[in-house]
Amino acid sequence: MGGIFSKKEKAPKSAPVSDQDNAILALKTQRDKMKQMVKRKENCLEKERQLAKQLLKDGKKDRALLILKKKRYQENIIDQTLKHLSKIEQMVTDLEFAEVQQRVTEGLRQGNEALKRMNQLFDIDEIDKIMEETKEAAEYQAEISNMLSGQLSNADVSDVEKELEELLAAQVPVDLPEVPDHEMPEKVAEKEKEKPRREKIALEA
Known part of the structure:
Protein backbone atom coordinates (compact mmCIF):
# COMPACT_ATOMS: atom_id res chain seq x y z
CA MET A 1 0.00 0.00 0.00
CA PHE A 122 45.27 29.22 3.57
CA ASP A 123 46.89 32.58 4.20
CA ILE A 124 50.64 32.46 3.60
CA ASP A 125 51.34 34.84 6.50
CA GLU A 126 49.33 32.65 8.87
CA ILE A 127 51.24 29.54 7.78
CA ASP A 128 54.57 31.33 8.30
CA LYS A 129 53.44 32.39 11.77
CA ILE A 130 52.53 28.81 12.74
CA MET A 131 55.85 27.51 11.44
CA GLU A 132 57.74 30.18 13.37
CA GLU A 133 55.90 29.35 16.60
CA THR A 134 56.64 25.66 16.12
CA LYS A 135 60.31 26.43 15.57
CA GLU A 136 60.46 28.62 18.69
CA ALA A 137 58.84 25.88 20.80
CA ALA A 138 61.37 23.32 19.58
CA GLU A 139 64.26 25.67 20.31
CA TYR A 140 62.91 26.39 23.81
CA GLN A 141 62.60 22.67 24.57
CA ALA A 142 66.16 22.07 23.37
CA GLU A 143 67.39 24.98 25.51
CA ILE A 144 65.72 23.58 28.66
CA SER A 145 67.11 20.13 27.94
CA ASN A 146 70.64 21.47 27.51
CA MET A 147 70.38 23.54 30.68
CA LEU A 148 69.23 20.59 32.76
CA SER A 149 71.90 18.36 31.28
CA GLY A 150 74.54 20.87 32.36
CA GLN A 151 73.27 20.84 35.97
CA LEU A 152 73.15 17.04 36.26
CA SER A 153 76.02 14.59 36.57
CA ASN A 154 76.38 11.50 34.44
CA ALA A 155 75.07 9.42 37.32
CA ASP A 156 72.02 11.68 37.61
CA VAL A 157 71.31 11.39 33.90
CA SER A 158 71.66 7.60 34.14
CA ASP A 159 69.25 7.49 37.08
CA VAL A 160 66.75 9.68 35.23
CA GLU A 161 66.87 7.45 32.16
CA LYS A 162 66.45 4.37 34.37
CA GLU A 163 63.46 5.95 36.09
CA LEU A 164 61.95 6.74 32.71
CA GLU A 165 62.31 3.11 31.64
CA GLU A 166 60.65 1.96 34.88
CA LEU A 167 57.72 4.30 34.29
CA LEU A 168 57.36 3.01 30.75
CA ALA A 169 57.50 -0.59 31.96
CA ALA A 170 54.85 0.12 34.59
CA GLN A 171 52.46 1.28 31.88
CA VAL A 172 52.68 -2.07 30.07
CA PRO A 173 50.30 -4.61 31.70
CA VAL A 174 51.96 -7.91 32.59
CA ASP A 175 49.83 -11.02 32.08
CA LEU A 176 50.57 -13.45 34.94
CA PRO A 177 49.51 -17.10 34.64
CA GLU A 178 46.33 -17.99 36.50
CA VAL A 179 46.65 -20.06 39.69
CA PRO A 180 44.73 -23.35 39.32
CA ASP A 181 41.91 -23.86 41.82
CA HIS A 182 42.40 -27.66 41.91
CA GLU A 183 45.29 -29.91 42.88
CA MET A 184 47.94 -30.77 40.37
CA PRO A 185 47.91 -34.34 38.97
CA GLU A 186 51.31 -35.06 40.57
CA LYS A 187 49.98 -34.19 44.04
CA VAL A 188 46.92 -36.40 43.56
CA ALA A 189 49.11 -39.35 42.51
CA GLU A 190 51.35 -38.94 45.57
CA LYS A 191 48.33 -38.92 47.88
CA GLU A 192 47.02 -42.11 46.26
CA LYS A 193 50.39 -43.81 46.91
CA GLU A 194 50.51 -42.65 50.55
CA LYS A 195 46.98 -43.89 51.30
CA PRO A 196 47.78 -47.68 51.28
CA ARG A 197 50.85 -47.07 53.46
CA ARG A 198 48.84 -45.24 56.08
CA GLU A 199 46.21 -47.99 56.08
CA LYS A 200 48.93 -50.70 56.50
CA ILE A 201 50.53 -48.87 59.41
CA ALA A 202 47.16 -48.52 61.08
CA LEU A 203 46.49 -52.27 60.80
CA GLU A 204 49.89 -53.19 62.22
CA ALA A 205 49.31 -50.91 65.16
Whole structure:
Protein backbone atom coordinates (compact mmCIF):
# COMPACT_ATOMS: atom_id res chain seq x y z
CA MET A 1 0.00 0.00 0.00
CA GLY A 2 2.82 2.32 0.87
CA GLY A 3 4.25 1.90 -2.60
CA ILE A 4 0.95 2.88 -4.20
CA PHE A 5 0.51 6.14 -2.33
CA SER A 6 4.19 7.07 -2.16
CA LYS A 7 5.35 9.93 -4.31
CA LYS A 8 7.21 9.08 -7.46
CA GLU A 9 10.80 10.15 -7.56
CA LYS A 10 11.35 13.09 -9.83
CA ALA A 11 13.56 12.44 -12.79
CA PRO A 12 16.74 14.53 -12.86
CA LYS A 13 16.36 17.69 -14.86
CA SER A 14 18.08 17.56 -18.21
CA ALA A 15 20.45 20.29 -19.24
CA PRO A 16 18.82 23.11 -21.22
CA VAL A 17 19.11 22.81 -24.98
CA SER A 18 21.30 25.56 -26.40
CA ASP A 19 21.19 27.17 -29.84
CA GLN A 20 24.36 25.27 -30.64
CA ASP A 21 22.64 21.97 -29.83
CA ASN A 22 19.74 22.88 -32.10
CA ALA A 23 22.14 23.77 -34.90
CA ILE A 24 23.95 20.45 -34.59
CA LEU A 25 20.65 18.56 -34.57
CA ALA A 26 19.42 20.40 -37.67
CA LEU A 27 22.65 19.68 -39.54
CA LYS A 28 22.54 15.99 -38.64
CA THR A 29 18.93 15.75 -39.78
CA GLN A 30 19.81 17.38 -43.11
CA ARG A 31 22.81 15.09 -43.46
CA ASP A 32 20.70 11.97 -42.95
CA LYS A 33 18.15 13.13 -45.52
CA MET A 34 20.89 13.77 -48.07
CA LYS A 35 22.36 10.32 -47.50
CA GLN A 36 18.98 8.72 -48.07
CA MET A 37 18.51 10.71 -51.28
CA VAL A 38 21.94 9.67 -52.58
CA LYS A 39 21.16 6.04 -51.87
CA ARG A 40 17.86 6.22 -53.76
CA LYS A 41 19.47 7.88 -56.77
CA GLU A 42 22.29 5.34 -56.87
CA ASN A 43 19.72 2.56 -57.01
CA CYS A 44 17.97 4.34 -59.90
CA LEU A 45 21.23 4.75 -61.83
CA GLU A 46 21.76 1.02 -62.15
CA LYS A 47 18.16 0.52 -63.28
CA GLU A 48 18.51 3.24 -65.94
CA ARG A 49 21.74 1.69 -67.19
CA GLN A 50 20.06 -1.68 -67.61
CA LEU A 51 17.12 0.02 -69.33
CA ALA A 52 19.45 1.76 -71.79
CA LYS A 53 21.06 -1.58 -72.67
CA GLN A 54 17.66 -3.11 -73.31
CA LEU A 55 16.60 -0.19 -75.52
CA LEU A 56 19.76 -0.61 -77.60
CA LYS A 57 18.94 -4.26 -78.10
CA ASP A 58 15.47 -3.26 -79.22
CA GLY A 59 16.95 -0.81 -81.72
CA LYS A 60 15.70 2.25 -79.87
CA LYS A 61 18.92 4.20 -79.90
CA ASP A 62 17.33 7.62 -79.34
CA ARG A 63 15.47 6.40 -76.27
CA ALA A 64 18.64 4.78 -74.93
CA LEU A 65 20.57 8.04 -75.44
CA LEU A 66 17.90 9.98 -73.56
CA ILE A 67 18.05 7.53 -70.65
CA LEU A 68 21.85 7.82 -70.51
CA LYS A 69 21.63 11.63 -70.49
CA LYS A 70 19.18 11.43 -67.62
CA LYS A 71 21.50 9.02 -65.86
CA ARG A 72 24.41 11.40 -66.30
CA TYR A 73 22.36 14.27 -64.91
CA GLN A 74 21.53 12.20 -61.82
CA GLU A 75 25.21 11.37 -61.38
CA ASN A 76 26.08 15.09 -61.39
CA ILE A 77 23.43 15.71 -58.74
CA ILE A 78 24.88 12.91 -56.63
CA ASP A 79 28.39 14.38 -56.94
CA GLN A 80 27.18 17.81 -55.86
CA THR A 81 25.19 16.31 -53.01
CA LEU A 82 28.22 14.39 -51.78
CA LYS A 83 30.28 17.59 -51.78
CA HIS A 84 27.63 19.37 -49.73
CA LEU A 85 27.38 16.33 -47.49
CA SER A 86 31.11 16.47 -46.83
CA LYS A 87 30.83 20.13 -45.84
CA ILE A 88 27.93 19.36 -43.50
CA GLU A 89 29.90 16.53 -41.90
CA GLN A 90 32.83 18.87 -41.32
CA MET A 91 30.54 21.54 -39.89
CA VAL A 92 28.98 19.05 -37.47
CA THR A 93 32.44 17.95 -36.36
CA ASP A 94 33.56 21.55 -35.85
CA LEU A 95 30.47 22.40 -33.82
CA GLU A 96 30.81 19.33 -31.62
CA PHE A 97 34.50 20.06 -31.05
CA ALA A 98 33.69 23.68 -30.18
CA GLU A 99 31.09 22.45 -27.70
CA VAL A 100 33.60 20.14 -26.03
CA GLN A 101 36.17 22.93 -25.97
CA GLN A 102 33.62 25.24 -24.38
CA ARG A 103 32.90 22.69 -21.64
CA VAL A 104 36.60 22.21 -20.98
CA THR A 105 37.10 25.96 -20.76
CA GLU A 106 34.20 26.26 -18.33
CA GLY A 107 35.64 23.46 -16.22
CA LEU A 108 39.03 25.17 -16.11
CA ARG A 109 37.39 28.44 -15.12
CA GLN A 110 35.52 26.79 -12.25
CA GLY A 111 38.70 25.02 -11.17
CA ASN A 112 40.63 28.29 -11.08
CA GLU A 113 37.92 29.94 -9.00
CA ALA A 114 37.95 27.02 -6.54
CA LEU A 115 41.74 27.24 -6.31
CA LYS A 116 41.55 30.95 -5.58
CA ARG A 117 39.06 30.32 -2.77
CA MET A 118 41.33 27.65 -1.29
CA ASN A 119 44.30 30.01 -1.42
CA GLN A 120 42.28 32.61 0.45
CA LEU A 121 41.57 30.07 3.21
CA PHE A 122 45.27 29.22 3.57
CA ASP A 123 46.89 32.58 4.20
CA ILE A 124 50.64 32.46 3.60
CA ASP A 125 51.34 34.84 6.50
CA GLU A 126 49.33 32.65 8.87
CA ILE A 127 51.24 29.54 7.78
CA ASP A 128 54.57 31.33 8.30
CA LYS A 129 53.44 32.39 11.77
CA ILE A 130 52.53 28.81 12.74
CA MET A 131 55.85 27.51 11.44
CA GLU A 132 57.74 30.18 13.37
CA GLU A 133 55.90 29.35 16.60
CA THR A 134 56.64 25.66 16.12
CA LYS A 135 60.31 26.43 15.57
CA GLU A 136 60.46 28.62 18.69
CA ALA A 137 58.84 25.88 20.80
CA ALA A 138 61.37 23.32 19.58
CA GLU A 139 64.26 25.67 20.31
CA TYR A 140 62.91 26.39 23.81
CA GLN A 141 62.60 22.67 24.57
CA ALA A 142 66.16 22.07 23.37
CA GLU A 143 67.39 24.98 25.51
CA ILE A 144 65.72 23.58 28.66
CA SER A 145 67.11 20.13 27.94
CA ASN A 146 70.64 21.47 27.51
CA MET A 147 70.38 23.54 30.68
CA LEU A 148 69.23 20.59 32.76
CA SER A 149 71.90 18.36 31.28
CA GLY A 150 74.54 20.87 32.36
CA GLN A 151 73.27 20.84 35.97
CA LEU A 152 73.15 17.04 36.26
CA SER A 153 76.02 14.59 36.57
CA ASN A 154 76.38 11.50 34.44
CA ALA A 155 75.07 9.42 37.32
CA ASP A 156 72.02 11.68 37.61
CA VAL A 157 71.31 11.39 33.90
CA SER A 158 71.66 7.60 34.14
CA ASP A 159 69.25 7.49 37.08
CA VAL A 160 66.75 9.68 35.23
CA GLU A 161 66.87 7.45 32.16
CA LYS A 162 66.45 4.37 34.37
CA GLU A 163 63.46 5.95 36.09
CA LEU A 164 61.95 6.74 32.71
CA GLU A 165 62.31 3.11 31.64
CA GLU A 166 60.65 1.96 34.88
CA LEU A 167 57.72 4.30 34.29
CA LEU A 168 57.36 3.01 30.75
CA ALA A 169 57.50 -0.59 31.96
CA ALA A 170 54.85 0.12 34.59
CA GLN A 171 52.46 1.28 31.88
CA VAL A 172 52.68 -2.07 30.07
CA PRO A 173 50.30 -4.61 31.70
CA VAL A 174 51.96 -7.91 32.59
CA ASP A 175 49.83 -11.02 32.08
CA LEU A 176 50.57 -13.45 34.94
CA PRO A 177 49.51 -17.10 34.64
CA GLU A 178 46.33 -17.99 36.50
CA VAL A 179 46.65 -20.06 39.69
CA PRO A 180 44.73 -23.35 39.32
CA ASP A 181 41.91 -23.86 41.82
CA HIS A 182 42.40 -27.66 41.91
CA GLU A 183 45.29 -29.91 42.88
CA MET A 184 47.94 -30.77 40.37
CA PRO A 185 47.91 -34.34 38.97
CA GLU A 186 51.31 -35.06 40.57
CA LYS A 187 49.98 -34.19 44.04
CA VAL A 188 46.92 -36.40 43.56
CA ALA A 189 49.11 -39.35 42.51
CA GLU A 190 51.35 -38.94 45.57
CA LYS A 191 48.33 -38.92 47.88
CA GLU A 192 47.02 -42.11 46.26
CA LYS A 193 50.39 -43.81 46.91
CA GLU A 194 50.51 -42.65 50.55
CA LYS A 195 46.98 -43.89 51.30
CA PRO A 196 47.78 -47.68 51.28
CA ARG A 197 50.85 -47.07 53.46
CA ARG A 198 48.84 -45.24 56.08
CA GLU A 199 46.21 -47.99 56.08
CA LYS A 200 48.93 -50.70 56.50
CA ILE A 201 50.53 -48.87 59.41
CA ALA A 202 47.16 -48.52 61.08
CA LEU A 203 46.49 -52.27 60.80
CA GLU A 204 49.89 -53.19 62.22
CA ALA A 205 49.31 -50.91 65.16
